[in-house]
Amino acid sequence: MSAVLAETEWSSKTARPDVAVVLLGAGKVGGAFLQLLRTQAGANLRLVGVANSRRQQTRPEALAVRRLRERLDAAGEARDDKALLQALHASDAPRKVIIDATASCDLAACHPEWLARGCHVVTANKALAGGALPGWHALQAARTPGRLYGDSATVGAGLPAIATLRRLHACGDRIVRIEGVFSGSFSYLFNHYDGRQPFSTLLREACALGYTEPDPRADLSGEDVARKLLILARTAGFPLERTAVEVEGLVPASLRGVPRDEFLARLDELDAPLAARNASAMVHGRVLRYLARFEADGIARVGLAEVDATHPAAHLLGADNLFAFTSARYAQRPLVIQGAGAGPEVTAQALLGDVLALG
Numbered sequence: 001m002s003a004v005l006a007e008t009e010w011s012s013k014t015a016r017p018d019v020a021v022v023l024l025g026a027g028k029v030g031g032a033f034l035q036l037l038r039t040q041a042g043a044n045l046r047l048v049g050v051a052n053s054r055r056q057q058t059r060p061e062a063l064a065v066r067r068l069r070e071r072l073d074a075a076g077e078a079r080d081d082k083a084l085l086q087a088l089h090a091s092d093a094p095r096k097v098i099i100d101a102t103a104s105c106d107l108a109a110c111h112p113e114w115l116a117r118g119c120h121v122v123t124a125n126k127a128l129a130g131g132a133l134p135g136w137h138a139l140q141a142a143r144t145p146g147r148l149y150g151d152s153a154t155v156g157a158g159l160p161a162i163a164t165l166r167r168l169h170a171c172g173d174r175i176v177r178i179e180g181v182f183s184g185s186f187s188y189l190f191n192h193y194d195g196r197q198p199f200s201t202l203l204r205e206a207c208a209l210g211y212t213e214p215d216p217r218a219d220l221s222g223e224d225v226a227r228k229l230l231i232l233a234r235t236a237g238f239p240l241e242r243t244a245v246e247v248e249g250l251v252p253a254s255l256r257g258v259p260r261d262e263f264l265a266r267l268d269e270l271d272a273p274l275a276a277r278n279a280s281a282m283v284h285g286r287v288l289r290y291l292a293r294f295e296a297d298g299i300a301r302v303g304l305a306e307v308d309a310t311h312p313a314a315h316l317l318g319a320d321n322l323f324a325f326t327s328a329r330y331a332q333r334p335l336v337i338q339g340a341g342a343g344p345e346v347t348a349q350a351l352l353g354d355v356l357a358l359g
């Protein structure tokens with residue numbers, strides 16, 4: 001095969017696609033989604049636009065090249081949401097989808113408007129559904145029959161947590177408790193932390209393995225877990241404000257405002273407080289886990305908890321997530337969902353799965 005063919009191989013398979021796609025975000029998840037588009041599973045989709053925060057691309061011949069993500073900055077056009085929407089509406093595909101694979105609050109705020117303009121929206125970005133309550137209500141108002149809002153990737157990287165809860169709620173089951181480990185980085189850290197090595201050593205390991213954000217304070221603050229708990233509680237029929245969730249972050253006040261490099265150089269300041277928490281858990285025959293918990297009678301908390309050996313979170317492996325739903329009909333034992341809850345490939349698959357659900 002010639003080099004030119006290899007470069008443009010992608011364009012040949014979608015002469016008359018059913019679904020036109022604009023992809024916002026070409027980072028880890030967006031990059032994995034672009035890879036998926038090149039497989040048979042993406043054969044019915046036509047990419048008509050892609051963007052990162054600085055540049056975008058809408059020219060079909062440029063979108064067809066391999067290494068599109070890498071070339072975006074060098075060969076892309078200036079960022080302009082309007083031009084991306086125009087490219088989408090100019091497509092003759094009967095279904096038009098905007099995929100948000102960013103963490104941008106500004107873009108998330110546009111989701112209701114995009115739905116109102118006739119697009120389907122599929123998102124890994126939880127800033128709207130897990131943000132301030134008026135944003136959640138605006139989203140519910142914009143969710144009309146025939147307009148898909150694909151949110152599977154916002155919680156559990158596509159584990160069927162939201163879909164399950166939505167089904168229970170729609171069937172009239174009364175959700176009593178939502179509990180679990182909703183963060184791959186916290187899961188990895190506390191599945192491995194037993195006090196024999198400093199917490200900071202494990203954290204450095206987790207950073208090197210790509211289990212944390214480049215600035216691990218984004219994970220350690222607990223805010224991301226709080227957003228996921230809000231999405232789940234709201235989906236279950238409890239329209240909670242962020243202020244209703246008590247969040248225990250693991251970053252000491254003295255390290256919150258310092259530059260990232262200084263934070264990374266001072267990680268060992270996390271060690272003593274966590275060693276004390278771990279020693280206390282061990283005295284009680286328990287282990288530490290970073291849990292999210294919502295109780296229908298009002299408790300919503302995200303933070304460290306001591307759990308005993310019978311708790312499902314005590315047996316988690318790797319960076320797995322765990323979601324346990326107790327309801328009127330799942331009253332004796334919770335309905336439990338467990339598995340990889342982070343990672344670009346499973347998250348991109350969740351995005352594609354939502355798009356394919358359009359039929």
Ligand SMILES: NC(=O)c1ccc[n+]([C@@H]2O[C@H](COP(=O)([O-])OP(=O)(O)OC[C@H]3O[C@@H](n4cnc5c(N)ncnc54)[C@H](OP(=O)(O)O)[C@@H]3O)[C@@H](O)[C@H]2O)c1
Pocket residue numbers: 024025026027028029030051052053054101102103104107124125126153154156157341342343344347
């Ligand atoms: N990584 C995971 O395992 C995982 C799992 C579940 C959910 N998620 C969620 O998925 C989303 C993406 O995560 P990621 O890991 O792929 O992050 P990432 O690697 O940091 O990529 C984010 C991308 O969004 C782009 N972006 C930011 N603002 C934008 C804007 N206004 N317009 C267009 N593009 C914009 C960034 O562009 P620049 O490169 O120009 O900054 C970058 O390409 C986040 O909401 C995250 O919480 C991630």
